[in-house]
Amino acid sequence: MSPTVNDKFTVGSKTECDGNSLKLKNEEVRLDRADLEILHALQEDSRQTYTAIGKRLKVSHSTVYDRVKKMEEEKIIKGYTVLVDFDKTRVRNVLAVVTVYTDPKETEKVAEKLAESCKVLEAYTSLSDELVIMAKVWAASQEELHEFIANWVAPLQGVLRIRTSIITKKMKETYFSIENYSKRLHL
Amino acid sequence: MTFENSSRILRIVPREKAFYFFTSIGNYTGSNAVSLKEFMERINAVNVKSLEFHLSRGDFEKWTAEVLEDKWLANEISRILRSGLTGEALRNQLYLTVSRRFKRLTNPSSTRF
Numbered sequence: 474m475s476p477t478v479n480d481k482f483t484v485g486s487k488t489e490c491d492g493n494s495l496k497l498k499n500e501e502v503r504l505d506r507a508d509l510e511i512l513h514a515l516q517e518d519s520r521q522t523y524t525a526i527g528k529r530l531k532v533s534h535s536t537v538y539d540r541v542k543k544m545e546e547e548k549i550i551k552g553y554t555v556l557v558d559f560d561k562t563r564v565r566n567v568l569a570v571v572t573v574y575t576d577p578k579e580t581e582k583v584a585e586k587l588a589e590s591c592k593v594l595e596a597y598t599s600l601s602d603e604l605v606i607m608a609k610v611w612a613a614s615q616e617e618l619h620e621f622i623a624n625w626v627a628p629l630q631g632v633l634r635i636r637t638s639i640i641t642k643k644m645k646e647t648y649f650s651i652e653n654y655s656k657r658l659h660l
Numbered sequence: 661m662t663f664e665n666s667s668r669i670l671r672i673v674p675r676e677k678a679f680y681f682f683t684s685i686g687n688y689t690g691s692n693a694v695s696l697k698e699f700m701e702r703i704n705a706v707n708v709k710s711l712e713f714h715l716s717r718g719d720f721e722k723w724t725a726e727v728l729e730d731k732w733l734a735n736e737i738s739r740i741l742r743s744g745l746t747g748e749a750l751r752n753q754l755y756l757t758v759s760r761r762f763k764r765l766t767n768p769s770s771t772r773f
Binding site for chain 1: 675676678680682685686687688689690692
């Protein structure tokens with residue numbers, strides 16, 4: 474089980490690292506070293522108790538509780554979820570990375586429409602040589618994947634062409650880690 | 661074939677009912693057709709892989725029968741599938757069949773079917 478952390482962190486040169494705290498983009502929410510360590514602990518195992526986290530950080534469980542509550546209220550922690558390895562289940566599925574090339578005037582609308590579908594697990598816009606939308610799409614079969622793209626994505630206004638790569642083997646799947654980020658900032 | 665039936669087959673269909681040309685699962689070429697006329701034109705222009713892909717899946721038959729409501733053309737396309745043609749020979753045969761049908765519907769006194 475792993476908490477879902479809001480992706481409002483800025484990385485690279487835009488990050489303001491002030492002593493042992495981290496300033497977040499747009500909103501004046503600061504995370505100090507203890508907050509980051511709590512997030513790191515929760516990302517490792519969000520089922521562990523506040524007491525266990527407190528022991529590790531050498532603070533009281535009520536301090537951990539207060540900070541977690543604050544981060545939940547601030548939507549820094551967006552929620553807690555379960556990571557399922559579907560390869561070990563009988564749930565049949567096809568995962569694909571779908572790149573949608575769009576008319577720049579329509580990209581935002583196409584991306585919003587895509588994001589509405591329960592088949593789209595993740596969706597991003599990117600400006601490379603062309604303005605594209607990348608989406609991770611789930612379907613029960615290759616046929617269902619094709620039907621979705623042909624009947625639902627291709628007809629969207631502004632879609633120029635679509636490239637689909639069906640995922641055959643997952644080599645790594647992870648999430649943005651507070652631990653790695655803290656190391657970079659030498660916190 | 662009545663004038664009403666011809667008009668129905670030749671009509672422009674809504675964008676969501678258009679035929680979208682793919683070369684394989686999920687790979688959309690960017691070409692689509694909203695009418696029999698456009699369908700005929702696209703047959704000459706799209707990657708031949710797209711024609712092979714859709715013919716083998718029965719997509720052309722399905723679209724002509726269910727969207728254009730031209731059962732006669734759907735049957736003719738089904739015969740092309742059974743002929744086993746591929747590549748440019750397939751393109752030529754498909755174009756010939758669809759263009760003859762288009763000509764017949766737009767000019768009933770031309771080639772008889």
